[in-house]
Amino acid sequence: MYKVGMKMPKKIKPLYEDGIVDEVISQLMSGKEAKVYIVRCGNEIRCAKVYKEASKRSFKKAVEYQEGRKGRNSRRNRAMEKKSCFGRKQQEEAWQNAEVDALYRLADAGVRAPQPYGCFDGVLLMELILDSDGDVAPRLNDVSLTQKQAIKDHTTIMHDVARMLSVGVIHGDLSEFNVLLDEFGPVIIDLPQAVDASGNNNAKAMLERDVNNMTHYYAQFAPQLSNSQYAKEIWELYEKAELKNDVVLTGQFTESDKEADVDDVMLQIKAAFEEQEARLERAREADID
Numbered sequence: 667m668y669k670v671g672m673k674m675p676k677k678i679k680p681l682y683e684d685g686i687v688d689e690v691i692s693q694l695m696s697g698k699e700a701k702v703y704i705v706r707c708g709n710e711i712r713c714a715k716v717y718k719e720a721s722k723r724s725f726k727k728a729v730e731y732q733e734g735r736k737g738r739n740s741r742r743n744r745a746m747e748k749k750s751c752f753g754r755k756q757q758e759e760a761w762q763n764a765e766v767d768a769l770y771r772l773a774d775a776g777v778r779a780p781q782p783y784g785c786f787d788g789v790l791l792m793e794l795i796l797d798s799d800g801d802v803a804p805r806l807n808d809v810s811l812t813q814k815q816a817i818k819d820h821t822t823i824m825h826d827v828a829r830m831l832s833v834g835v836i837h838g839d840l841s842e843f844n845v846l847l848d849e850f851g852p853v854i855i856d857l858p859q860a861v862d863a864s865g866n867n868n869a870k871a872m873l874e875r876d877v878n879n880m881t882h883y884y885a886q887f888a889p890q891l892s893n894s895q896y897a898k899e900i901w902e903l904y905e906k907a908e909l910k911n912d913v914v915l916t917g918q919f920t921e922s923d924k925e926a927d928v929d930d931v932m933l934q935i936k937a938a939f940e941e942q943e944a945r946l947e948r949a950r951e952a953d954i955d
Contacts, residue, residue, distance in 0.1 A: 675703065677716045677789050686786065687714065694802065699858055704794060704802075712783065715790040717762050717858070761858055762788060768835050768860035775829040775911055778853045798849035806842040806852065806883065816887035819852050823880050824896045824915055826854060827873070831900060832909045836861040836869055840876035842883040863904070870901055875940070895919035 674682060674690055681687040689706040694713060696702075705714045762785055769782040769792065781793040795803040811819065823845070830836065837844070837860060844856040863869040877897035885891040894917035902919070903909040
């Protein structure tokens, strides 16, 4: 944490001048796509996520995540495709608004995530997640779990992943570094790369990567979780239009007797390599933070 009375960040200053933010208390963290500050809004303590400019972000393969995000404005879509100055600005807004939209959709689906309070020119105001002592809730990567807690929280996360998909959202970068742990359990954060499942050809692979990342983490404390098949179960329910908000998952899945799809197998192998690379990168970033 930084000391109280820190210099006002340039992007937050307009919010201060408009009376939306009254004080910047401290910097909470700096990540690959944004810096997060603890701020005071009236009597409420919230956090302000200040998105970095595209040229300063290190988030890789953004194109894969943005596939299917086209809006209704054809002029804007053409500008984004041509990468004009106007188009780049619109693309930035689409990237930032994706997180706001995802947070509202997650709330509607009953998924635990920070409550958003609006996005203002590259600054997302949202709920500050606290632990039972009133301190900032730790990232999952920074805590140690009992086997019982790991099994319980893994089940919660799997059902949250399913609820997200039931409203057409895939996190796309879910891991122990993008989950907080408060007194009630896991809270999913960081969604600017959220994927529109119906419009993205990489949706299945991204869902599997999210599920596998979380299962791999929790299996450190409860090895039996390694045998679960939640990704396949969730995706099959989604394809059959049977994935409901209140779905009860088993973690079991029976493979079809049909001949394996070679292309699908190759995609899974590729996804596994990318998953390992991403995990190593997140670990390095966590050490830097």
